[in-house]
Amino acid sequence: MKTSARARRVGIYVRISDDREGAGLGVKRQEDDCRLLAASLGWTIVEIYDDNDMSASNRRKKRKGYHRMLADIESGHIDAVIAWHPDRLYRQPRELEDLMDLLDSPDLDVELRTVTAGAIKLSNSDERMLARIQVAIAKREVEHKAERIKRKIQELVAAGAIHNSGHRPFGYERIYEGTGPRRKIIEDRVNEVEAKLVRDWADRALEGESLYSLVVDANEKGILTSTGGPWSYQGMRALLRSGRIAGLKEHKGEIVGEAVWPAIISVEKHKALRALLSDRSEQAKERGAQRTTTARKYPLSGLIRCTCRVPHVVGEPCDCKEQGREHHKMKTSPRSDRPIGVYVCAKDGGGCGARTIQIPDLEKAMEQLLFLQLEEAETALVEDPDDPRPALEEKLGTLQARVAELEVELDEGDTPVREVTASIQRIKGRMTKVQRELAELTVKTNVLEVSVDELREAWEDYSVPRKQAVYRGLIEEIIVHPATRPYNVFNPDRIEVRWK
Incomplete structure (x- = not known):
């Protein structure tokens, strides 16, 4: 109708x-x-x-x-x-x-x-x-308007200039020309208060401390992002991986050159962080790990393993790795007869559920072994100062350049898509391996850069996550062998450390 x-x-x-x-x-x-x-x-x-x-x-x-x-x-x-x-x-x-x-x-x-x-x-x-x-x-x-905007962005990228959009980056103060909604950004200056936090987080991450630990610590202290909200894993990772804090211009995830704003950390640290955090991301994908912000209570948690049900000669190093076997994880558990925590072999993971070791005894013994190992490493570093990281970085750059070439081939369509895609995947697999090597070397090197005397003096003031970072940067696993007589006396020979 x-x-x-x-x-x-x-x-x-x-x-x-x-x-x-x-x-x-x-x-x-x-x-x-x-x-x-x-x-x-x-x-x-x-x-x-x-x-x-x-x-x-x-x-x-x-x-x-x-x-x-x-x-x-x-x-x-x-x-x-x-x-x-x-x-x-x-x-x-x-x-x-x-x-x-x-x-x-x-x-x-x-x-x-x-x-x-x-x-x-x-x-x-x-x-x-x-x-x-x-x-x-x-x-x-x-x-046509989109094309003009795109060209302008390309000009800004090439010049390392500031885009007149987006949130204020953490660690910097924005200086504007004019007022109101159409004011223009003319400069980013270092905010010294926030920059100090960025440097601290970068150093702790390079020592091996987890991003979750940094996030929890920042939020507990009431430190807010530049938009006034709490920190998240993604936000912390993006900040520490960004080229911006190293005074570099980044476009679509790629570093394209120097920027006009000042750096907060060195380019060397930026490269190390990028390799480290890229590797962590890949490892998390491989494990299918679920991210949580729950901090471990003890510095050695996650590293302790039991040799139960694996034949070996008492007093000799365990050869489980050579046999292709894995040790059972040991978890913290409160003792019922005394107020002292222990690590116990996890029965729910197929372990014996019986072997234990007291946490205070283990931590004290591990501190002694740690400083002894660092003293030996410090001496070896003086005798052999060659750093393998530059060679690995060069290899990584070569692989990245090859991927870029293959992507151009893919766009041009002269080579079968399946063949090019397979090549890209193979090279990316090799890149992941190099990034992992770089990450492990970076953490280990940053731990070793602190002198043993300085570390020993500051150790008591280190937080649990920071102690964890030091241990994880140097140790693959800590194996606990059976107790020996007299059972009421701690025997440090029960501990076998697999150093990285």
Whole structure:
């Protein structure tokens, strides 16, 4: 049934692509003009459809107001639409075609009006052709604008300059020219308070401390991100992997050169962090590890293993690795007869569930073994100062360059896709192995850079996560052998350490 023009139930659609004022003033002005037009036509306003700060050319984000309006047209809830201009409704040819398909329904009699361009008529082929031409021109303008923005970004990337967008980076203060929503960023200066935190987190990560530990510590101390929120694993990882804190320009995850802002950490530390954190990410994927922010209570947790059910000669080093066997994990467990914690062989993992070792005895013995090992390593470092990391970094760079070449081949299409893809995957596997070697060397080297005397003096003040980082940077596992008589006396020979 056709509806009389005098009894139109109208929905007003308003949209602005970029609400820099953040107050919705742009859509409010559109709505006011649309209301005046509705009043002059004698139409009754029943709905307002609002897509503030939403581009019609961005297909990734769904315009909720617009799609709600289409649903209300289809259901008959409204039979007229007023917008400020046709490009408020559609700027994509696909959207125009969808709208015309909807209005083709014989059950609908919908009128479209705009404040600035009058009625939108789509009832015959000539009117539709004109609408298609207009939306094609609008689409071309959108693409041309995108090309200009892309070229500008490329210029900024090449110059290592600051993009005039995004959040203030942690560790820096933003200096602006002008005021209001269109102010321009002219400089990033180091924020010394935040920069000190960044340097501390970088050093602790390079010593092997987990990112979760850093996140927990930062949040417990009330340290907020540059946007005023708590820290997350992803946020901490992104910060420490970024080229920005080393004074480098990064684009789409790749370092493209020096930047105009000052560095907080050295380029060498940045490279080490990038290798270390890339390796941790790959290992987490391989293990299928579930990330938690629960901190371990004891420095040696996760390293202790039991030799139960594995034949070996008492007093001799365990040869389980050579036999391709794994030791059973030992977990912390409170003793019922005294207030002293122990590590016990995990029965739920197939272990004996009986072998134990007291935590205080083990920690004290391990501290002595640690400093003895560090003294030996310190002497060896003086005698052989060669650092294998530069060679590994060069190898990694060569592999990365080869992947880039293969990706170009893939784009050109001259080589079979399956063959190129297989080559890329093989090289990426080799890259992961090199990154892992670099990560282990980086952690070990950073631990060894602190003199034994300095470490011994500061050890008592180290947090549990920081002690864990030192142990994990140097130790693969700690094997606990059976107790020996007299059982009430701790025997340090029960401990066998597999150093990295």
